[in-house]
Amino acid sequence: MTIFEKIITRQIPAKIIWEDDDAVVFHDVNPQAPVHVLIVPKKVVPRLTDATDDDRALLGKLLLVARDMAKKLGLSSGYRVVINCGPDAGESVPHLHVHLLGKRALAGHQDSSSCVPARVFLAPKAPCS
Ligand code: 5GP
Numbered sequence: 001m002t003i004f005e006k007i008i009t010r011q012i013p014a015k016i017i018w019e020d021d022d023a024v025v026f027h028d029v030n031p032q033a034p035v036h037v038l039i040v041p042k043k044v045v046p047r048l049t050d051a052t053d054d055d056r057a058l059l060g061k062l063l064l065v066a067r068d069m070a071k072k073l074g075l076s077s078g079y080r081v082v083i084n085c086g087p088d089a090g091e092s093v094p095h096l097h098v099h100l101l102g103k104r105a106l107a108g109h110q111d112s113s114s115c116v117p118a119r120v121f122l123a124p125k126a127p128c129s
Pocket residue numbers: 003014015026027028029030031038083084090091092093094
């Protein structure tokens with residue numbers, strides 16, 4: 001069982017801001033921006049690679065929840081939505097989740113192979129040139 005399943009089942013606490021039958025949204029314990037929440041499906045799908053055609057509606061819903069949370073959290077000047085998939089992307093919890101970040105200008109998101117770590121989307125660094 002991953003840490004996210006334990007949050008979903010209330011075995012460990014989290015700052016949950018929204019929930020329905022399909023997903024839960026809570027604040028990231030290690031925020032990389034003034035607003036950093038995670039949109040997590042209740043269905044156990046380890047990562048995007050493992051999603052199937054049966055998950056089409058769920059995947060769409062996660063993005064629409066991100067949209068709604070961005071509005072709820074006042075991210076009127078923009079936000080970033082990220083899914084890390086696998087080791088090269090820096091995935092650390094093997095339960096599919098969408099990061100929603102905002103409330104400040106975010107660093108670049110280009111390929112990170114030569115200039116910044118893989119988790120560049122979270123790093124407060126200048127974009128790669
Ligand atoms: P990943 O690196 O897999 O894309 O993202 C996992 C995220 O989960 C990280 O941003 C990390 O800070 C967050 N995280 C890990 N453990 C916990 C926890 O116990 N509670 C909360 N709220 N977030 C967590």
